[in-house]
Amino acid sequence: MKTFHCGSLVPGCDWHTRADSEAEVVSRVVDHLRQSHGETTIRPSIIEQIKERMSDEQNAA
Template identity: 40%
Template sequence: MKEFHCGDVVPGCTATFRFATDEEIFAAVVRHARADHGMAEVPPEVMEEVRRLIRPAA
């Protein structure tokens, strides 16, 4: 399993995503960014930051 903490990119956000693959995390992050952060599109540089911050789940 892998995980990503949105608060590592958006200070104060407590959302955490745990999935088997990076692709599943990316899909969940895009849904979350739209629903909870009002982002119509997630810029490529943000997705690259997400990719960089994905870690093995503890």
């Protein structure tokens, strides 16, 4: 499971998401950046920053 916390990219934002695939997390983050932060252009460098800040979440037993 991949997780992403928006505050790691946009200080002060408490939004976070998680999904099984990296691609799904990136898609959700891009949607969030557009809707909540007014981003109109998502450059490849932003995608790379999202991927760098993504982490693996271990399922609790």
